[in-house]
Amino acid sequence: MNLELIDTFLDLLDTRNFSRTAERLETTQSAISGRIKALEKAVGTRLFYRGRSGAMATPSGLRFEQHARSLKAAWRHARRDVGGLEHYEGTLRVSGQFSLMQSLFLDWIEELHKSNRRLSLQLEADSSPKIISDLAEGAADIGVVFAPQFLPDLNIEEIGTERLVMVSTDFENIRDVTPDRYIRACYTAYVERTHAELLPHLAHSPMTAGYEELAVGLIKRLGGTAYLPERAISRLQDSGVDLRVVTDAPEMQQPVYVALQRRRRHDPLLNKAIRALKKVAEAHFSLPPSK
DSSP states (O other), X not given: OOHHHHHHHHHHHHHOOHHHHHHHTTSOHXXXXXXXXXHHHHHTSOOXXXXXXXXXXXXXXXXXXXXXXXXXXXXXXXXXXXXXXXXXXXXXXXXXXXXXXXXXXXXXXXXXXXXXXXXXXXXXXXXXXXXXXXXXXXXXXXXXXXXOOOOTTEEEEEEEEEEEEEEESSOSSGGGOXXXXXXXXXXXXXXHHHHHHHOGGGTTOSEEESSHHHHHHHHHHHOOEEEEEHHHHHHHHHTTOOOEEOTTSOOEEEEEEEEEEGGGTTOXXXXXXXXXXXXXXXXXXXXXXXX
């Protein structure tokens, strides 16, 4: 893989100027022109129109951009994946939902580390769509998500449910909760839809939160009422917030899933990691009924 050609293509796509790209890549304009010609020959089509106004990408050039970026990403992941493996028995690239970092994810990583000190772990935190995208592209081995996209190449399994409980600094009963002091939970599409079905009278509150930790911070600073993960309640109370559970409010449950590439579902290393994940999940969630 000639990454020099890919880097030159992407830079020229940005500058639209052979001279400017030559300056940025610290080479000559003729070298840049030669690289682009070599890349066009390799892909079998013209990628840029050359003119007095500079270099403009052809339709093929615009289409090739996503492939060029994927090639660069694949190379980075390949180097990271195999680099230094002579010092380890294996490597796992795992990615988890932001909201699960302080609880399930850290306990899972601790369990993996205890069971195999010679396992190389590459850890990421991200949103569900990005995690699913990374899995589909092979940039991650295992993902833990709230909102999976059920792609044909992915094996997805529910490992538990996160309980969301309504808490308040103001009210004890659901009938007293008013929209003006309410923070509406929009953590996932599933939670947003469930909220609209259960509590339509609170669907138009002036403040919404798309991330659990943001709602926790708002309650801590401003007070009010919101649905929070059950695990976050004691943390808020321990910080001195006068918080109570709204006892007659309906409970919401957010399913949690583990995802991996279908072709890798029999990989011994991945299976061991997923068994460890399910083990720690029992301490955090109520697991779905066994089939």
